[in-house]
Amino acid sequence: MQERNTLQKRIVHETLISLCNHPTADEVAAEVQSNYPSISRATVYRILNRLADSGEALRIRINNGADHFDHQTFPHYHVHCSSCGKVADVTMPVEELVEMLSDTSGYRIFGYSLQFDGLCPECQELSEAGA
Amino acid sequence: MQERNTLQKRIVHETLISLCNHPTADEVAAEVQSNYPSISRATVYRILNRLADSGEALRIRINNGADHFDHQTFPHYHVHCSSCGKVADVTMPVEELVEMLSDTSGYRIFGYSLQFDGLCPECQELSEAGA
């Protein structure tokens, strides 16, 4: 069936966009509820998951605690402060980046981790066979 | 105080190494307990966290579900199958990598995410002031 265009979905998406600092699902829910107390936390989680699945938002997993969401969908990276937990955007290409990042951002970089997402050969076969 | 060299720690570390496919903490615990039923799950979690903190292991956060651990500590990346959840290693440098990865591994890559970890300027000041 078609995906519906509900008020809740619009509000959650707009709230995600307004909270530009990579909020957690919980932070989005809190902000949504401060303006629309009747919208339930479960709905916010459901909508954020749908946004992430459909590519309208990014889910960022930090090495500790809850998932963060990012309304920016173009390819970019993130710097995470292991002390205060702050997450900031990075748009430069990789590799020498660590050094540049240290110089320009003032962050002291300990390390980084890269994760690719895709389908392994076996699962591609399965999905092709099934479809 | 000194960190002690307990039997449990050795067993957990060895088990992590033997499970070469990026097991979750839970999988490590299950494997440990199948050989040493008296070792508690909490201890396995505590030891894995210590290993990750001290740099003797890596914690990998996948976009869904539990944390995975990797006994390989040299810098490398990971390919994650969004269908079966399998995690594989990648040791080439980044960027054109996505293309090479598609060609050589047979994975169909949807995207990737890079995360840097470090201390933001504010937290560096705080820790310098405190120390």
Add this chain to the structure above:
DNA sequence: CTGGGTGCAAACTCTTTGCATTCGG
């Protein structure tokens, strides 16, 4: 109308923690 979306509350998963006990150095 109809079934996708919602609200609520309970359930669930993964992980951490308090406390008494054990044991490595």
Add this chain to the structure above:
DNA sequence: CCGAATGCAAAGAGTTTGCACCCAG
């Protein structure tokens, strides 16, 4: 000895889910 590490069980954080109701198309 002594306190770091353990085992247990209970709590905690974050997230998902079953079900009845509601409303967008």
